[in-house]
Structures are given as structure tokens and as C-alpha cells.
Amino acid sequence: MRNTDDFLIFYHLIEQGSFSKAAEQVGLTKSVVSKRITRLEEELGVQLLYRTTRKLTLSEAGEVFFSHAREVYLSVQNAEDAMSGLGESLSGSIRITVPTISGELILPQAIAEFSDKYPEITVHMDLDNRFVDIVEEGYDLAIRTGVLPDSSFIARRLADAHWVICGAPAYFERRSEPKTYQDLADHNCLAYSYQETGATEWLFKGPSSPFTVKVAGNFSTNNASALRRAALIGQGLVYVPKVLVADDLREGRLVEVLQHQVAKCLGIFAIYPYTRHQPAKIKLFIEHLYQCYRQHEDKF
Structure with a gap:
């Protein structure tokens, strides 16, 4: 089963639009986030992103993976929201x-x-x-x-x-x-x-x-x-x-x-x-x- 972190890192990367901003969201360095995305693409055997110096563009496979990453993020967020009020x-x-x-x-x-x-x-x-x-x-x-x-x-x-x-x-x-x-x-x-x-x-x-x-x-x-x-x-x-x-x-x-x-x-x-x-x-x-x-x- 794939690590939930892979979905969350990918979600924040696309939402933030840059590796540095995504790194801030997940508490990692920019280089670690970049390496995690590269490893993710290698393990899946598909290219998820087209990278240029100005922006990130999703491939067709990336669009599919991002839709699932968003669902994972929302599920985690809902769980945290449900628990946040208990204290x-x-x-x-x-x-x-x-x-x-x-x-x-x-x-x-x-x-x-x-x-x-x-x-x-x-x-x-x-x-x-x-x-x-x-x-x-x-x-x-x-x-x-x-x-x-x-x-x-x-x-x-x-x-x-x-x-x-x-x-x-x-x-x-x-x-x-x-x-x-x-x-x-x-x-x-x-x-x-x-x-x-x-x-x-x-x-x-x-x-x-x-x-x-x-x-x-x-x-x-x-x-x-x-x-x-x-x-x-x-x-x-x-x-x-x-x-x-x-x-x-x-x-x-x-x-x-x-x-x-x-x-x-x-x-x-x-x-x-x-x-x-x-x-x-x-x-x-x-x-x-x-x-x-x-x-x-x-x-x-």
C-alpha cells in the first residue's frame, strides 16, 4: 500500500505550485520534496509532472493521481477537524x-x-x-x-x-x-x-x-x-x-x-x-x- 505521505506531498505541490512552498506545507526541505516526487514517478512508472522554470503542469497520469491525492488530503483534514474540538x-x-x-x-x-x-x-x-x-x-x-x-x-x-x-x-x-x-x-x-x-x-x-x-x-x-x-x-x-x-x-x-x-x-x-x-x-x-x-x- 502506498504511503499516505506521497499523496499529501503531491497534493500540496500542485496546490502551492512550487517545490519550495510545498516543502513549507509538509515540513520538509525543497530537495527532499523533489526527490520524493521523482521516486514516486519511478515507482509508478509514469510521468506525473512537466517541469519548467516558471510552472508545473500535470500530465494525464498526474491529473488522475492528483484527484486521488485530493481525496486523501480531504479525508485527513476531515479527521483532524473532527478531533480538533475535543480539547x-x-x-x-x-x-x-x-x-x-x-x-x-x-x-x-x-x-x-x-x-x-x-x-x-x-x-x-x-x-x-x-x-x-x-x-x-x-x-x-x-x-x-x-x-x-x-x-x-x-x-x-x-x-x-x-x-x-x-x-x-x-x-x-x-x-x-x-x-x-x-x-x-x-x-x-x-x-x-x-x-x-x-x-x-x-x-x-x-x-x-x-x-x-x-x-x-x-x-x-x-x-x-x-x-x-x-x-x-x-x-x-x-x-x-x-x-x-x-x-x-x-x-x-x-x-x-x-x-x-x-x-x-x-x-x-x-x-x-x-x-x-x-x-x-x-x-x-x-x-x-x-x-x-x-x-x-x-x-x-
Whole structure:
């Protein structure tokens, strides 16, 4: 098996563009690096580089070898990054931006547990339903729900949020439970306006693809907690993430209807910028969030 150093020396040589700079990176002399590359070519039986006084050019074989050298370097770097935080002093602050509904449910408990483990780390959580530029506004990470646009950010899936339709027992004393989506025409459907499909368009499963149904009601809001309260007092039906009403459904304060017909399910992600040397506190915090969401998976 070839010595890993051969790959690393070759990687730095190409990245730096000169033997002297590569030598500085790997802690060897320029002459030793030159001899190692010459020996490498002899052992492989191919020419990896075309050398001139002004630059180094890769041969076809060199291109192939460099692609593998880069993979070796990244693997070593990732291993070092993973270990680098283990001896760090875990202190400082973490800034996180989250949608209102996330900030009112699982996250407060998750953050409290994290603070118990790492009391020297301060977590600043801002609740905001707008699309926040986390780099421009100085956040370490964001919690986002739905289909993510292509970007240079890293996304860690925390959970899949299924949506439900439900109402209070008091409401069903006045109106019979709907059996199909067509029955919703006879119901007061309260609207949650903070959703991408529209406040009065509810998503259902179809034979080949989901479809939306236009509903109507006498109340709409962009605040999930207010919508839940309206449902609890019997004002009408709501179409909301299950996690918002999971305890109410379990305790019988709300009753789920059309359970197997509702189609909406959105991913919940922790989003953060790519950086080669991500602080250990951020890695630990994201992993902690993931484990907390896993523990509450039944609520989603």
C-alpha cells in the first residue's frame, strides 16, 4: 500500500505550485520534496509532472493521481477537524434564527438541555418567519422547513414534519366529522397564512400526485399558537404541523380527521455555512438538536 505521505506531498505541490512552498506545507526541505516526487514517478512508472522554470503542469497520469491525492488530503483534514474540538474550551455564544413555530416547541427544551451540558456557551435564538441571510446577518445557523433551494450551505435534516387536520370535540358536537375532502365545504376551516401553498389551499393525496382543495373559514392568522387556540375553543378545523398539536391529540383536546388523506409533509433542517474549521461548539449544538428531534419523532 502506498504511503499516505506521497499523496499529501503531491497534493500540496500542485496546490502551492512550487517545490519550495510545498516543502513549507509538509515540513520538509525543497530537495527532499523533489526527490520524493521523482521516486514516486519511478515507482509508478509514469510521468506525473512537466517541469519548467516558471510552472508545473500535470500530465494525464498526474491529473488522475492528483484527484486521488485530493481525496486523501480531504479525508485527513476531515479527521483532524473532527478531533480538533475535543480539547477546545467550549465557551462563547451561538446565534440561531428559527421560524416562530419551531422556536415555541421543541427548541426551548433542546436549548435548555444543551445549556445544562455546556454552561459556558450562550445561545441567542431569534424567532423570525422571514428568510434570513445567516451569513450577512451574522448567524451561526438557521432552522428551516420545506424544500430547500440550492445553495452553498450545509443542511442537516432534523425531522420530517407531517401535517394534520383536527378540531375540538366541542366543534364536532355542532358539525359531523368530515369523511372526505369534499365534506370540508360544510366546515369552518381556519387558515394558517404562514405556509407556501396559501392560507386556504389544503394539500391532499391523489391517485398519482397530491392536489390542493380550496377551503373557507372565518379566521386566518400567521401565528401558529393563535391558530391552535382557536381550534381548542371549538372555532373550526385547522390544518397544521402535527408537532404543534401532538399533546392536544394525545390528551383528546383535539380530534384528528381525514388522517390518511392529508398529504403535506415538510423536512426540518439545520442550515449552516460551510467552513473547513467549524467550531466544536457548533458541531456539538447541531448534533444535540438532531438527537433531541429524534427523541420527539413520534410528535412529528
